[in-house]
Amino acid sequence: MTDEDDLHALSRELPAVDLDSTTAERIARRARHDIGKGPPRRRLILPILAALLALGYAAWGIIKLIELLG
Amino acid sequence: MDADERAWVDGLRRGDSAAFDAAFAAYRRRVYGYLIRMVRRRDVAEDLLQETFLRLAQHATRLAADTRLGAWLFTVAHRLVVSWSRAQAVRAQLAGDLPARTADERSPLEALADSQAQLALERAFAALAPAYREVALLVGLEGLAPTEVAQILGHSPEAVRQRLARARTQLAAALGEHAPAAWRTS
Numbered sequence: 001m002t003d004e005d006d007l008h009a010l011s012r013e014l015p016a017v018d019l020d021s022t023t024a025e026r027i028a029r030r031a032r033h034d035i036g037k038g039p040p041r042r043r044l045i046l047p048i049l050a051a052l053l054a055l056g057y058a059a060w061g062i063i064k065l066i067e068l069l070g
Numbered sequence: 071m072d073a074d075e076r077a078w079v080d081g082l083r084r085g086d087s088a089a090f091d092a093a094f095a096a097y098r099r100r101v102y103g104y105l106i107r108m109v110r111r112r113d114v115a116e117d118l119l120q121e122t123f124l125r126l127a128q129h130a131t132r133l134a135a136d137t138r139l140g141a142w143l144f145t146v147a148h149r150l151v152v153s154w155s156r157a158q159a160v161r162a163q164l165a166g167d168l169p170a171r172t173a174d175e176r177s178p179l180e181a182l183a184d185s186q187a188q189l190a191l192e193r194a195f196a197a198l199a200p201a202y203r204e205v206a207l208l209v210g211l212e213g214l215a216p217t218e219v220a221q222i223l224g225h226s227p228e229a230v231r232q233r234l235a236r237a238r239t240q241l242a243a244a245l246g247e248h249a250p251a252a253w254r255t256s
Contacts, residue, residue, distance in 0.1 A: 003234040007210030010241065010250060013191055014211060015182035017103045023116055028094050031123040036085040036131040 079137050082130040090130065093139055094123055100140070101147050104207055107195060108151045112178050118150045138218075144208060145222045155200070187248050194244035202237035205230055 019027075074096070081089020101122055106115035125146050133142070177196065183189035195203055208219045209230075216234065220227040242249045 003231070003238045004209055004216065006238055006250070007206055007234065007241075008213065010191065011207070011210035013188060014195065015179065015184065015188050015192060016099075017106055017179065017182065018099050019102055019116065019119070024094075024098060027098075027116070027120045027123060028091060030120060031094070031127040032087050032090055034124055034127040035082075035087055035090055037128055038132075039125075039128055 075139050079133055079135065079139060082126070083133055083135065085131050090127060093126070097140065097143050098123070100212055101143050103211065104144065105147055105151065106179060107207055108200065108204060109154060110177055110179070110196065114154060118147065118154065121150055122147045140212070140214070141218050141222055144212070144214070148204070148222055151204075190245055190248040194241050194248075197244050198237055198240055202233050202240060205233040206237040206241070209234055 018024075074092075078089045078093040078096075082093065098119065102115060102119050105118050105122075106112060109115050109118065122143055126143065177192075179196070180189055180192050183192050195206065198206060204223065205216075205219055208214045208222065209216060214222070216230045217227045220230045223230065
């Protein structure tokens with residue numbers, strides 16, 4: 001027997017685990033509401049802020065460099 | 071990919087909530103079982119399960135036609151477990167050592183065991199290092215192929231097979247007299 005076969009056989013003996021039906025329904029209802037909506041906007045805010053900050057630093061650096069050279 | 075899975079993916083791509091319900095019913099126990107055995111806390115497992123299916127819903131209409139739903143869901147669940155584990159490690163460092171469980175305190179999973187053998191098995195899985203426990207659960211319990219698990223975890227199939235072999239060895243050692251007879255002689 002391979003390791004996979006051994007582990008299949010052993011894992012079948014693990015106790016069955018499930019959510020209670022109320023929690024399952026709550027999760028399903030919450031997720032169903034979001035079908036096809038795409039990732040929430042709040043997940044985009046942090047990368048946009050980070051990009052703006054990086055651009056600001058870059059612009060400041062370029063201005064300082066021009067001042068030094070000029 | 072079986073016919074049901076193909077139909078669910080087609081339905082999800084159209085934004086069909088019935089297809090989502092069918093996929094949720096088919097996979098919720100499996101994903102929850104994986105999550106609770108990885109994070110070992112019911113409240114966290116429920117939160118991560120919700121996040122997994124929220125992401126399925128949010129990405130539904132952008133799924134590829136040939137998406138293997140099980141692998142897709144376990145990939146998301148795996149990433150959520152990794153993020154949660156990292157956050158836990160940081161929190162533990164900030165808060166100092168948390169009080170350890172006493173030896174006779176049962177986890178929610180151990181409380182489900184209805185025999186000494188099941189209890190020993192649950193504890194043996196819990197004692198595995200997370201990296202070994204993860205492959206043992208995905209291959210052993212979920213029946214995924216090592217190549218599929220390699221894709222989910224972002225490792226090579228060979229690394230997954232090595233982890234499987236180590237998981238089996240550690241389980242056999244932890245189970246002792248409760249190990250299957252064939253394991254004790256090999």
